[in-house]
Structure formats: C-alpha cells, structure tokens
Amino acid sequence: MSQPDAVICDPNPNAAHKQRKVIHIDMDAYYASVEQRDNPDLRGKPVAVGGSEARGVVAAASYEARQFGVHSAMPSVTAKRKCPDLIFVRPRFDLYKAVSLQIREIFAEYTPMIEPLSLDEAYLDVTENLKGMDIATEIATEIRTKIKAATGLNASAGISYNKFLAKMASDLNKPNGQAVITPKNGPAFVENLPVKKFHGVGPATAEKMHRLGIETGADLKARSIDFLIEHFGKSGPYFYGIARGNDDRQVKPNRVRKSVGAEDMFMADIHSFDPARAGVQPLIEKVWTYCDANEISAKTVTLKVKYANFSQVTRSKTVALPFGSLADLENAVNLLLQAIFPVSRGIRLLGVTLSSLERRVVEHVSPQLLLFI
Incomplete structure (x- = not known):
C-alpha cells in the first residue's frame, strides 16, 4: 500500500480557522478476529460468529469466509452452502466489549473527542490532540500500531476533513490499512462513488434513489436541495452536502442519540415466521451492541415491516424499565414479529429501532476512562 497523503492542519497558528482532521477507526472482522486470536486452530480458516449449521444467521465473518461470499446477516444454511468448511463459533459479547474498552483507552491517549459507533468503530477528532501532532495520518498509524500491540488485532483507518469522508476512506485499504481523502480530492471522490456505497444510504434509500x-x-x-428535501425529507440537506464532499457534523463524545436503528432488505420476499425471525436477529444484535458499547439503555423498541407492494407498518413496545439484556430485547421483538403473522403478502424489509434512550450508570470503571466512554 502506498503511503497516503497527510492531512495537515493550517500551518499558521494565528489563523482563525483550522482544517478539521477526523479519523475513523474500524476494527477488521472484529468478532471473528477476536475468536481467531484466542483459538489458534481457527487462524487462517473460514469462521462465522453466531448462528449454527442448522439455523440462525451469521453475525460476523472472517476474511477467509468472506472470500466465499459469506457475510453478516446471511442465513447460516446459505453460508454453509457457500463455504462447506465454514466453522461456526458462539459469540462472546462480554469479551468483545472488554476488548473494545481497551481500544478506547488507546484513543483517549490522543483525544477526548471520541464518538463510538459500535464496539468496533469510532470517530476521533484530532484537530487539536493531546500529543500535539500535526499530521493525522501519523496519529492513525500510531493508534493502529498500539491496538495491535495491546490486543493482537488489526484495525483500519480513514482520515479526512469530515466524518462522512473519513468513514468512506476507512474501507479503501481494508484489511489492516489506512487511506486519506483530502479537501482537494474529496468532491471528485464522491462524484465517482455509487450512492449505494454511501454511509447513511441504506438499501431502501439506495433503491429509492435508483428509481429517481x-x-x-x-x-x-x-x-437541487429542494428536490432532495421533497423526496428525502430531513435527510435532503445531508445528501446535498455529502454529494459535494461537505459534512458539518461534529464528533460528539458523549452524545445520547434520540434513537438507534438498523434495517435490512431481503433478496427474496419472506412469507413465514422462521425466516423472518432469522432475518431480524442481526438487526437486534446490531442495535443492542451499539447501546451496550455506549452504555445506553432503551425503553421503546419499534419493529418496521415493509411488504412486497411497498406498504409499511410499524409495531412498538414500551417497557417501564430499560431493556436489561439482549435476551429481553429479543423477546420483545419476537412478540412484535409474531403479531404480524400470518401475512397476506411477502415481506421485503425488516427494521428494528430503539428509542427513549438514556445514559446508563457505569460502575467499576476507572474515573479516567469514564471521561471518554
């Protein structure tokens, strides 16, 4: 991999404005890599975390498994058919969270401006950083080196002048690499990129854009911005900005979102409960992992169902106390899902959203670390 260009802040210390420097760190095949690290027999072999040969879905796949077309949210039966030698491993979320906290302690050596997205990825604003380093690519290299030394795991990084482009850059040289998108080449990079690969454009939005x-x-x-607002509502200004390489969103270290959700559109319509249950499981795990990683609780869960004719329904459940475990959330979603069956038409998309979010009280964590969770 060629050495990427550096993103350097304004060399004039008296300048009124400094170029923002944002790093997106993304762990490579995180769950699967942790399992391969801890079990030498799994190294170099296709591994799927979650599911089983008979049922369920893949939560994460090693790079060896991805070469066969295995990916997260794929039914286990399909994954096994694509890769007969695939090894299924039960997830250990407590361990993944513990390792994630190790990684965040490394981030905290460089900046307090850390915005976790999940257990395995985060944004860092290093415009002003605790090391006094001017070159963001050097910061990213140091962080990746320290992560490897502390955890034995590989991380990739994207460096740019805003969150959207940093996120896009982190995928360019995966695994175990990094890339930069500079202010000079950002707009051209975006123009050549398929919208289905844009962060923030899910399958349903990408399909709508395709129809337009x-x-x-x-x-x-x-x-025009008016056209985008007409068709995409509140997301219109965001799409207008990122199409030009602009994203003014700040890295927010202690943000509690109003909601967190995930959805998936299926290759074939679903007509019965069991495949619907399998399809919704990775969505449940994704939103729960985000909340768990960010010490957030939720009292309301909403199930979104879109049918083959594009009609849509939602079903919600609110509990008196926040969901205390993944199992509690699974039970709530299962009840909502069961209530829509039998269906008169196929299901093309399912979504799970958690709302009424609130910060959890974190115990048994060092005061210093609490500043950066």
Missing part, C-alpha cells in the same frame, strides 16, 4: 435516476455521487450532486 440517482446512481452516483455526480447524479446526486445534480439534484
């Missing part, structure tokens, strides 16, 4: 003739960043840039 929007396939690339250049197509998106050609649409």
